[in-house]
Amino acid sequence: MDINFNVDLITFRDEVAAFLDSAPTDSIREAGRKVTSAFSDFDNAVEWQAILNEKGWAAPSWPKEYGGTGWSVEQRFIFSEEYCKRDLPPLLPNSLLMVGPLLIDLGTAEQKAKYLPRILSGEDYWTQGYSEPNAGSDLASLSCRAVRDGDDYIITGSKIWTTLAHRANRMFMLVRTNDQGKKQQGITFLLLDRTDYPGMDIRPITGLDGFPEQCEVFFDNVRVPQSGRVGEENDGWAVAKHLLKHERGGGAKSPTLRRWIERIREAADMTPSPHGGTLLEDPVFQRDLGGLEADIMSLEHFEKLVISGHEMANDPAYPSINKTISTELAQRVSVLMTQVSGIEGLSLELEALKIGSTVKPLGSEFDLVAMPFYLNSRATTIYGGTNEVQRDLIARSL
Amino acid sequence: MDFSFTEEQQMLRDTITRFLGKAYTFDTRQKLVSSEQPWSPDVWNILVEMGLTELPFSEKAGGLGGSIVDIVSVAEPFGEYLLIEPYLSSILLAGKALELGENDISRSWLQKIISGKAIGAFAHEEGKGTATTALVEFTAKDTDDGYMLNGEKRLVLGGGEADILVVSVRKSGRAGDTGGIALMLVDPKAEGIEINAFQTIDGRSAAHIKIDNVMVPATHLLSEDAYEALSAIIENASIALCAEAVGIMRALLNITNEYTATRKQFGVPIASFQAIAHRLSDMKIAFTKAQATLYYTTALAEAGRTTSRDIAIMKGQIGKLGRAIGEGAIQSHGGVGMTDELIVSHHHKRLIAIDAMFGDSEYHLRKVGLN
Numbered sequence: 001m002d003i004n005f006n007v008d009l010i011t012f013r014d015e016v017a018a019f020l021d022s023a024p025t026d027s028i029r030e031a032g033r034k035v036t037s038a039f040s041d042f043d044n045a046v047e048w049q050a051i052l053n054e055k056g057w058a059a060p061s062w063p064k065e066y067g068g069t070g071w072s073v074e075q076r077f078i079f080s081e082e083y084c085k086r087d088l089p090p091l092l093p094n095s096l097l098m099v100g101p102l103l104i105d106l107g108t109a110e111q112k113a114k115y116l117p118r119i120l121s122g123e124d125y126w127t128q129g130y131s132e133p134n135a136g137s138d139l140a141s142l143s144c145r146a147v148r149d150g151d152d153y154i155i156t157g158s159k160i161w162t163t164l165a166h167r168a169n170r171m172f173m174l175v176r177t178n179d180q181g182k183k184q185q186g187i188t189f190l191l192l193d194r195t196d197y198p199g200m201d202i203r204p205i206t207g208l209d210g211f212p213e214q215c216e217v218f219f220d221n222v223r224v225p226q227s228g229r230v231g232e233e234n235d236g237w238a239v240a241k242h243l244l245k246h247e248r249g250g251g252a253k254s255p256t257l258r259r260w261i262e263r264i265r266e267a268a269d270m271t272p273s274p275h276g277g278t279l280l281e282d283p284v285f286q287r288d289l290g291g292l293e294a295d296i297m298s299l300e301h302f303e304k305l306v307i308s309g310h311e312m313a314n315d316p317a318y319p320s321i322n323k324t325i326s327t328e329l330a331q332r333v334s335v336l337m338t339q340v341s342g343i344e345g346l347s348l349e350l351e352a353l354k355i356g357s358t359v360k361p362l363g364s365e366f367d368l369v370a371m372p373f374y375l376n377s378r379a380t381t382i383y384g385g386t387n388e389v390q391r392d393l394i395a396r397s398l
Numbered sequence: 399m400d401f402s403f404t405e406e407q408q409m410l411r412d413t414i415t416r417f418l419g420k421a422y423t424f425d426t427r428q429k430l431v432s433s434e435q436p437w438s439p440d441v442w443n444i445l446v447e448m449g450l451t452e453l454p455f456s457e458k459a460g461g462l463g464g465s466i467v468d469i470v471s472v473a474e475p476f477g478e479y480l481l482i483e484p485y486l487s488s489i490l491l492a493g494k495a496l497e498l499g500e501n502d503i504s505r506s507w508l509q510k511i512i513s514g515k516a517i518g519a520f521a522h523e524e525g526k527g528t529a530t531t532a533l534v535e536f537t538a539k540d541t542d543d544g545y546m547l548n549g550e551k552r553l554v555l556g557g558g559e560a561d562i563l564v565v566s567v568r569k570s571g572r573a574g575d576t577g578g579i580a581l582m583l584v585d586p587k588a589e590g591i592e593i594n595a596f597q598t599i600d601g602r603s604a605a606h607i608k609i610d611n612v613m614v615p616a617t618h619l620l621s622e623d624a625y626e627a628l629s630a631i632i633e634n635a636s637i638a639l640c641a642e643a644v645g646i647m648r649a650l651l652n653i654t655n656e657y658t659a660t661r662k663q664f665g666v667p668i669a670s671f672q673a674i675a676h677r678l679s680d681m682k683i684a685f686t687k688a689q690a691t692l693y694y695t696t697a698l699a700e701a702g703r704t705t706s707r708d709i710a711i712m713k714g715q716i717g718k719l720g721r722a723i724g725e726g727a728i729q730s731h732g733g734v735g736m737t738d739e740l741i742v743s744h745h746h747k748r749l750i751a752i753d754a755m756f757g758d759s760e761y762h763l764r765k766v767g768l769n
Contacts, residue, residue, distance in 0.1 A: 001467045001697040002400040074399065283764060290767025291718070294711045298687035301694035308399035312690065321686050324679075388672075394682055395675035398655045 005074045012075055016082045023051050024088060031089040031355045033365055036372035038380070039213055040089030041355045042125075042167045049091050049122035058120050059096050061251065066104055066112070067120045073307035077252055084255035094163065095119045095126045097251065099172045099191075102243045106230055111191065115170075127195065129159035129173030129217060130240070137389050139174075140184045140237060144219060146175035151226055153177075153190065155219040161383070165215035166204045168195050178234050189236035191228035198222070209375040210350045244385065245319050252307075253326035254300035260333045261293050267340045267366040279340060288339075292332050299325050317397035320390040327380035327387065334374040341370035401693040407471040414472050417444065418479040424741045427480055427601075436559050436603035437483045446514035451489050454634075459497050459505075460512055466634060466699045470641040470692070477645030480744055482601050484517055487555035490635045492518025495564040495581050495628075498621040503583065507562050519560035521551035521584075521607055522628070529757025531566075531629050532576045536609075538567035544615040545569075545582065550608045553755075557605030558595025560586050564620065565609075566628055576625040583618040584609070600751040601744070633709045636756050637692075637699055640716040643752045644692045646745045647685045647720055650727040653742060654678065658730055674730060681726045684719040691715050707769065710762040717759030720749035 024032070028051075031044035039045075052058045053067075060076045062068025071079065100119045103111055118124040135142035144157030155175060165171065171192040178186030195202060199222040204212035231239045268279040268289070279285050302325070306313040315321070338345050344367035351359040352368055361368040381387040403411065421441065430438050445451060453468055455461020469490070476485065488511055496508040496518065510516035527533045536549030547567065557563070563584040571578035586593060590612040595605040621627050655678060658669035668674050695712040698704045724746030728735035735742050753759055 001402065001693070001700055003694075003697040003701045003703060005399060286767035287760065287764040288767070290710075290714070290763040290765065294714050294763055294766045295687070297711045298691045298715050302686060302690035304399060305401045305690050305693060308401055310401045310693070312686065315686075317682065321683055324683060325687070388676070391676045391679035392672070394679035395669070398651075398678060398682060 005078075009074060009078055013078050013082060016079050019055060019057075020082055020086050020088065023055070024048060024086075027356055028089060029087070032087040034353055034355060034369060035087075035089055036209065036353065036369050037211075037213060037376040038090065039092060039163060042092070042164060044355055045089050045092050046122045046125070048089060049096075052091070053121050058091065058122070059100065061097070062100065062104065062120075066116050077255075077304070077307055080252050081255045084259040087259065090256070092125065092164070094128050094168075095122075095124065098128065098243055098246055099126045101246045102172075102230070102239070105242060106239060110227075111230070115191070124170050125164070125168045126170045126172055127162045127165040127168035127215070127217075129162050129165075129171050129192075131161045132158060133160055133216075137386050139240070139385075140187065142174055142176060142187065144173070144175050146177050146188060146190065146224075148177075148226070149223070152223045153226055155190075155222040155224060157219055159217045159219075160205075160214075162202075162215045162217050163213060165195060165202045165217050166212065171195050171217070172230075174236055174240055177236075184237040186234055187236040187240070188233050189230045189239040190224065191230060192224055193228065197224060207376065208378070209372040210348065211372075211376075213376070252300075252303045253322075253330075254296055254303050257296045257299065257326070257329055257333055258293075260337070261289070261296060263366060264289065264333070264336055264340055267337075267364070270364075271340055271342075288336060292329070292336060295332075296329055299329060315397070317394045320385075320393045320397075323384060324387050324390045324394070330380050331377050334370075334377040337366070337370040338374045341367040345371035345374075399697075401697055403467065403471050407468055410468070411471040411475060413448070414450075415475045415478075417448075418475055418481065422479045422481065424480075424744075427482070428744075431482065431597075431601035436556070441481075442483050443514055445483060445485065446512075450485070451493075451512050451514060454490060454494060455497055455508070455512060460509055466637055467696055469634075469638050470696045473638045473641035474645030474648070477642030477748070478649040480601070480646075480741070480748055484519075484556040484559075486635060486638060487520055488518045488560075490638050491520030491522075491555070491631060492560070492562070492564045494631045494634065495520060495620060496583075498581065498624070498627055499583075501617055503617055504620055507583065510561070516561040517556055517559050518562050518564060519554050519556045519586075519605075520564050520631075521554040521557065522566040522632070523551065523553045523755075524549070525552035529761050530574075531632060532579065532625060533573045534566050534568050534579050535573045536565065536567050538569050538580060538582060538614075540569060541613075544613050545619070547582070547584065547609045547612045547614060550606065552606050553598075554605045554607050556603055557586075557607055558593055558603050562586070563607070566624070569622070577623065579625045579628060580622050581620040581624045581628060582614060583620055584612065584614055588612050588614075598751060600748040602751075629706070632756055633704060633706070634699065636709055636713050637696055639752050639755065640688075640692050640712055641696070643716050643720045643749055644685075644688050646749055647681075647688055647723045650723050650742065650745050651678075651681050651685050653745075654681065654727045654730045661732075668730075677726050677730060681723050684722050684726075688716050688719040688723075707766060710757075710765040713757060714759045714762030714766060717753035717762065721753060721759070724749045 028044050028048045031041040049058050060069045060071055060079055064070030132142050146153035146155045173190050175188050176186055177188040199220040201218040203216050205214045206212050271279040273279045273282040344363040347362050351357055352361045452462045453464035457463045493511050496504050511518045538545040538547050563586050565582050565584050567580050567582050569578050569580050590610045592608040593605050598604050658674050659667050661668050691712050695708055698708055727742050734740055
């Protein structure tokens with residue numbers, strides 16, 4: 001065993017730190033501090049992505065030939081650590097971490113040339129059209145239909161939980177192209193060049209945190225070109241499963257969670273305990289915090305073992321294990337945050353949460369984000385395949 | 399970064415596993431546990447012959463200069479097979495403490511222990527918060543003729559069989575001070591020593607030991623200002639204990655998986671019920687965390703970079719996760735999980751014992767939250 005990174009990465013860390021200290025605008029920093037979701041403020045996330053892309057750092061995990069950094073996994077982990085330490089807004093994941101890697105793996109040369117540069121620059125934002133009102137955990141039962149017509153498909157049906165569809169200009173989606181045989185065998189994966197095709201109707205859904213992060217998208221005889229297909233017709237399930245691997249397993253989650261623990265610690269140090277002293281001095285709170293932090297460290301250890309190439313990385317259940325652990329930790333973090341903020345978290349402050357808002361928070365910035373973060377994080381164990389589905393998959397792999 | 403065993407370590411691990419698989423079946427082990435013998439002298443001799451008792455000691459001290467990774471690589475199978483031989487007590491605790499000594503007496507005892515001719519025991523726990531090492535109250539009063547010892551030690555593993563005791567004592571100051579703690583050799587046959595031996599829930603022999611005005615010569619002082627050394631010994635032993643626990647957790651996961659896939663109720667294997675499948679999945683998740691934290695902490699220790707916080711994270715996590723896996727295994731087995739005749743209940747009891755020793759998960763997790 002060897003705990004050290006294979007090469008000396010101190011210079012690398014310094015370089016990353018220097019850039020991340022100087023490059024973000026005040027507005028981007030504010031967006032980072034006010035993050036209450038896996039999806040940060042759209043405009044600032046896009047602006048920040050453009051800045052990072054100038055530097056060549058928008059997609060650390062992509063291969064160099066497609067505009068990635070060519071960094072080792074260790075370097076990516078360090079980048080992520082430095083990034084999270086500074087409370088910077090996470091880049092929007094759908095394009096960079098989902099459809100981008102998918103196209104790199106399975107796209108045609110034309111698709112790669114057409115889409116990848118604009119994904120990197122942030123000019124394009126892709127929304128994901130998977131779930132339907134009657135196809136959630138049982139995704140393969142989806143019924144949004146695409147029928148061939150000349151060089152086109154005609155799409156009819158609807159998609160739901162299409163995150164940020166109202167801000168997206170492109171969409172990747174699963175459609176039913178065949179009713180015969182097993183339900184998985186009649187699905188096709190499509191790329192849509194626009195989100196404003198005639199017959200497309202996008203309706204935002206206000207979430208329990210008060211923000212319209214999700215949408216429902218209706219298709220009424222929407223004509224799209226067949227050239228947007230990834231893989232063969234009726235072979236979209238394999239494509240979708242490939243993408244899910246990126247969605248569930250991709251990227252280290254522990255640096256963000258560790259940063260939240262620090263923020264909780266800072267806030268608890270300023271919060272009086274009803275039993276006297278500060279909350280941070282309260283033994284029960286210490287036990288809760290320590291238990292959560294130790295669990296986050298176990299996730300970090302797991303992530304480091306995986307990036308080091310330990311055999312645990314080859315476990316077929318790895319993406320599901322990773323998704324389950326990291327999302328449930330995020331929820332526990334959010335619960336502890338609301339415990340620290342207490343009644344200060346009960347004020348509904350949608351205006352103050354907006355980036356660049358002139359409305360000041362009624363309490364601290366921590367209190368401002370605690371409750372919306374808690375409410376939004378209920379989604380983490382639902383999206384990307386509910387954790388119940390993940391547990392089915394983990395058990396099946398035993 | 400590399401968290402894998404070397405080829406050599408893997409070979410050693412395979413050798414031990416094969417040996418235990420043949421010579422230390424659950425039946426054999428249970429007969430041993432219910433016999434008069436505290437452990438098997440034959441098995442102990444074989445472990446000596448394999449070089450395992452030499453493994454953790456420096457070459458200068460007559461050992462093989464093995465690393466903590468070597469220890470972890472064998473401790474996992476020790477856990478899986480529920481080995482009751484005194485590897486932890488005589489080698490990793492008493493032996494490692496003796497290695498601190500610099501006179502002939504300590505060297506000679508260490509040689510005897512390494513060669514299997516003698517058994518040592520480590521008397522540190524006092525049952526009153528000694529998970530915090532500095533809380534030692536047991537006194538050693540400096541006199542012209544040596545040290546006058548007084549106090550009580552609890553749960554001294556192998557304490558009833560030991561030829562020599564290594565005792566943590568307080569020479570000065572009060573409980574909680576890190577200064578004034580020393581390690582001392584004590585002859586268990588000396589007058590004034592009352593040894594109350596018993597068997598633990600996990601099949602091991604242990605003893606509570608009362609020492610009432612016992613004089614030991616000044617040459618029996620192993621290490622003065624021993625707080626750091628004592629903590630280091632306990633931290634390394636904790637890593638070995640956690641490795642045992644991880645070996646057990648892996649075994650319990652496999653056993654429970656097999657059982658639920660074959661046990662039928664309502665006409666189908668019970669693993670087909672989601673309630674059972676999800677518990678198994680939770681056990682797998684717990685095992686994943688425990689294994690990752692064990693290997694990460696081991697690699698830190700090999701580089702000499704563990705802090706007490708790293709140890710607290712490991713011991714806290716593995717205590718908590720081990721209990722969850724053990725309880726999940728028993729519940730999944732239903733009635734038979736409750737019986738003495740299945741290895742599952744014995745695995746669980748070992749996990750419980752490992753959690754309780756050197757500070758349980760509640761203690762360690764609060765420590766993590768403290769700083």
